[in-house]
Amino acid sequence: MVPPPRQRRATQVDIARRAGVSQATVSLVLSGGAVSDQIAESTRQAVLAAAAELGYSVNIAARSLKGGRNHLLGLYTFEPVFPTDQRDFYFPFLMGVEEETARQGYDLLLFSSVSSGDRAIYTGGVNRLKLADGCVLLGRNVRREELAELVREDFPFVFIGRRELPGAELSYVGADYVTATSDLVAELVRLGHRRILYLREPADTEPTRDREAGYRQGLAAAGIEVDESLIHELADPADLSPAFVGHWTGTAGVTAILVEPSEDNRLTTALDATSTAATMRFPDDCSIALLGDPPSWTPELRDWTRFSLPRADMARTAVQILVDLLGDPHGAARQVTLPCSFVPGDSIGPAPDRRWPR
Amino acid sequence: MVPPPRQRRATQVDIARRAGVSQATVSLVLSGGAVSDQIAESTRQAVLAAAAELGYSVNIAARSLKGGRNHLLGLYTFEPVFPTDQRDFYFPFLMGVEEETARQGYDLLLFSSVSSGDRAIYTGGVNRLKLADGCVLLGRNVRREELAELVREDFPFVFIGRRELPGAELSYVGADYVTATSDLVAELVRLGHRRILYLREPADTEPTRDREAGYRQGLAAAGIEVDESLIHELADPADLSPAFVGHWTGTAGVTAILVEPSEDNRLTTALDATSTAATMRFPDDCSIALLGDPPSWTPELRDWTRFSLPRADMARTAVQILVDLLGDPHGAARQVTLPCSFVPGDSIGPAPDRRWPR
DNA sequence: ATCAATTCCTAATACGTATTAATAGGGGTT
DNA sequence: AACCCCTATTAATACGTATTAGGAATTGAT
Numbered sequence: 171m172v173p174p175p176r177q178r179r180a181t182q183v184d185i186a187r188r189a190g191v192s193q194a195t196v197s198l199v200l201s202g203g204a205v206s207d208q209i210a211e212s213t214r215q216a217v218l219a220a221a222a223e224l225g226y227s228v229n230i231a232a233r234s235l236k237g238g239r240n241h242l243l244g245l246y247t248f249e250p251v252f253p254t255d256q257r258d259f260y261f262p263f264l265m266g267v268e269e270e271t272a273r274q275g276y277d278l279l280l281f282s283s284v285s286s287g288d289r290a291i292y293t294g295g296v297n298r299l300k301l302a303d304g305c306v307l308l309g310r311n312v313r314r315e316e317l318a319e320l321v322r323e324d325f326p327f328v329f330i331g332r333r334e335l336p337g338a339e340l341s342y343v344g345a346d347y348v349t350a351t352s353d354l355v356a357e358l359v360r361l362g363h364r365r366i367l368y369l370r371e372p373a374d375t376e377p378t379r380d381r382e383a384g385y386r387q388g389l390a391a392a393g394i395e396v397d398e399s400l401i402h403e404l405a406d407p408a409d410l411s412p413a414f415v416g417h418w419t420g421t422a423g424v425t426a427i428l429v430e431p432s433e434d435n436r437l438t439t440a441l442d443a444t445s446t447a448a449t450m451r452f453p454d455d456c457s458i459a460l461l462g463d464p465p466s467w468t469p470e471l472r473d474w475t476r477f478s479l480p481r482a483d484m485a486r487t488a489v490q491i492l493v494d495l496l497g498d499p500h501g502a503a504r505q506v507t508l509p510c511s512f513v514p515g516d517s518i519g520p521a522p523d524r525r526w527p528r
Numbered sequence: 529m530v531p532p533p534r535q536r537r538a539t540q541v542d543i544a545r546r547a548g549v550s551q552a553t554v555s556l557v558l559s560g561g562a563v564s565d566q567i568a569e570s571t572r573q574a575v576l577a578a579a580a581e582l583g584y585s586v587n588i589a590a591r592s593l594k595g596g597r598n599h600l601l602g603l604y605t606f607e608p609v610f611p612t613d614q615r616d617f618y619f620p621f622l623m624g625v626e627e628e629t630a631r632q633g634y635d636l637l638l639f640s641s642v643s644s645g646d647r648a649i650y651t652g653g654v655n656r657l658k659l660a661d662g663c664v665l666l667g668r669n670v671r672r673e674e675l676a677e678l679v680r681e682d683f684p685f686v687f688i689g690r691r692e693l694p695g696a697e698l699s700y701v702g703a704d705y706v707t708a709t710s711d712l713v714a715e716l717v718r719l720g721h722r723r724i725l726y727l728r729e730p731a732d733t734e735p736t737r738d739r740e741a742g743y744r745q746g747l748a749a750a751g752i753e754v755d756e757s758l759i760h761e762l763a764d765p766a767d768l769s770p771a772f773v774g775h776w777t778g779t780a781g782v783t784a785i786l787v788e789p790s791e792d793n794r795l796t797t798a799l800d801a802t803s804t805a806a807t808m809r810f811p812d813d814c815s816i817a818l819l820g821d822p823p824s825w826t827p828e829l830r831d832w833t834r835f836s837l838p839r840a841d842m843a844r845t846a847v848q849i850l851v852d853l854l855g856d857p858h859g860a861a862r863q864v865t866l867p868c869s870f871v872p873g874d875s876i877g878p879a880p881d882r883r884w885p886r
Numbered sequence: 887a888t889c890a891a892t893t894c895c896t897a898a899t900a901c902g903t904a905t906t907a908a909t910a911g912g913g914g915t916t
Numbered sequence: 917a918a919c920c921c922c923t924a925t926t927a928a929t930a931c932g933t934a935t936t937a938g939g940a941a942t943t944g945a946t
Contacts (some may be wrong), residue, residue: 179681180931192896197934204935210894227650230659232932235589237899240659242588242637261619272640277656279600279637282630300537300585301600301635323583537901550926555904563905566924590902593931 180224194271244302246281248309266485326495339503347380350477350510353482355388362521363426369404407437412450425521428455438464453519475515536581547578602660604639606667617823624843684853699862705738707866708835713746720879727762727787765795770808783816783879811877833873
């Protein structure tokens with residue numbers, strides 16, 4: 171009794187023909203519109219029977235063409251999605267986005283931004299993202315012009331991470347780097363540290379700006395004046411050698427270091443090397459804490475003192491906000507900041523009194 | 529000069545009006561049909577300019593309703609995509625699929641199959657996958673009925689991992705478990721082992737069947753008769769305790785073990801515990817090798833002897849095959865098997881002569 | 887018997903795109 | 917000038933569904 175393999179999928183018209191009714195009636199029965207309860211029971215049964223016999227399934231494209239929405243959320247990252255050496259950095263975001271997207275009843279459209287550059291948001295003047303109802307954005311190498319264009323087009327999107335755009339309000343879910351860094355400074359001060367070196371990335375991105383703000387805020391709260399020479403740009407995290415640290419502790423009286431982790435594993439590699447070199451020991455010779463999560467984290471590596479971004483949470487929240495935006499197309503931009511969590515670790519300790527007796 | 533925010537997304541009709549041409553011309557310019565090279569350069573530029581100004585992007589639903597391609601490949605997994613404890617298992621697949629999809633000029637549509645079960649391929653008789661041109665499938669908890677229905681509908685898809693379906697040919701990219709297992713047996717035999725315990729999963733899945741076949745093939749090649757009592761079903765990998773191993777080495781003369789890794793980290797956790805218990809040492813007291821990759825692999829864990837699936841390769845190949853299928857809709861199913869790679873590790877060694885002097 | 891009310895269904899249409907057959911405009915050849 | 921050919925463009929149409937206004941048949945009321 172199995173029907174012969176069809177070339178073409180059965181449509182509502184096929185069902186209508188078979189059941190001797192109109193296509194509109196079929197639609198009403200199968201999709202339960204507002205007036206679907208007016209359908210006579212006998213008719214309903216006939217339609218359902220015909221549908222079952224033909225193995226009908228609705229054509230999503232047609233439905234969403236009619237309805238305007240296709241129940242897809244996009245995820246676009248401004249770098250390759252799955253670079254192996256950054257997997258641990260991105261994975262929680264992906265996980266959170268995927269999870270919440272599914273929970274909201276959407277499917278996830280992954281836009282790839284390969285290095286060749288021809289997979290940007292706008293290719294040939296066409297916005298690829300619009301394939302989705304809305305989009306979550308992610309990544310550091312943001313092309314601001316494209317962001318601005320997205321805002322101009324009124325396309326619904328939410329950035330994971332705080333992003334500011336002059337003259338435009340955009341929605342984002344950020345992490346509270348300021349408070350987290352400030353708290354870390356407070357903790358170091360409590361342990362007796364007064365001269366804290368802050369190693370920042372050269373690039374002037376929002377996270378870095380926030381960390382610096384937190385650094386200043388933490389010192390201010392402790393009544394310590396900022397020594398600008400202790401804010402140092404570290405271009406390559408690999409430079410963080412024992413000699414480098416020794417230089418600062420020796421000549422500048424530094425007793426603690428705050429350093430921004432890189433997305434790759436250069437920093438942790440350097441730290442591990444320094445840590446095992448035995449000429450410089452954390453926290454005995456110098457305390458050190460990371461202003462964020464090191465990537466490629468494994469339980470076996472040393473448990474560095476740090477704060478940790480609520481990545482999965484940020485991602486989930488971003489999706490929720492996006493769905494909100496879709497329901498309220500003309501609402502204002504939503505901006506949320508989530509707190510980071512402090513990870514005590516074992517790389518900070520009381521300040522040694524000897525070098526810089528205050 | 530900024531246009532007022534639009535309610536409605538720009539369509540080809542809007543562009544046509546603005547550029548002073550017809551919708552058909554817009555379609556030809558933007559979608560590059562067969563006769564698209566007949567379009568005058570000036571017209572083309574006008575259309576592209578108008579499209580850019582209006583922030584046009586194609587409506588996927590309309591395009592795919594029309595029957596054209598929408599340049600989306602789907603990825604459907606029969607389990608949650610990003611379960612934390614299985615991340616290392618799935619990540620290489622995702623990475624490979626994403627990479628090759630981008631290279632082929634497609635975007636990736638991630639279908640999620642959350643545990644609640646309402647995100648199956650067919651929900652309410654509707655095949656969700658059809659939003660994509662074709663689909664890569666992945667996962668162990670395969671719902672065979674759904675697979676059969678996909679084949680029946682003639683929907684283009686490729687499974688990562690060998691899957692057999694009675695009465696239907698489907699495309700897949702599998703790993704050569706048979707040869708890999710057989711080679712592992714040969715290596716153990718070369719080291720003097722004669723009684724090799726094979727711990728298999730109870731479920732009768734293709735990978736497990738292949739491993740068992742490889743086990744038998746390896747022994748046959750070495751001229752060793754299979755002792756059926758040495759093929760043992762291990763329901764919970766956590767049961768692999770020192771006492772358990774001791775039992776087999778003591779009472780059954782086993783000198784080597786082949787065990788199927790679980791997707792979670794139960795097996796490696798158990799092995800680590802056993803390994804550090806000091807009452808049982810690998811490979812001194814017993815050799816052991818894994819028939820596949822342990823998940824959550826980190827360099828710090830012990831380097832178990834094993835073979836490794838070419839996961840990223842499998843994924844990339846699957847995408848290539850899928851694209852092939854799309855170009856040749858009525859071609860036969862493609863079935864590819866890729867070789868595994870042997871990872872020497874340090875958990876096998878020469879067989880001890882003492883227990884079972886042969 | 888006439889009209890109103892109710893029940894059940896259908897015709898018509900819109901959604902946005904891709905495609906094909908047809909057409910207008912120009913330039914050449916005789 | 918009549919003809920044809922080539923190029924660049926368009927009108928028309930199909931895809932499958934959801935929705936709405938309205939129509940036919942039936943029932944009920946007077």
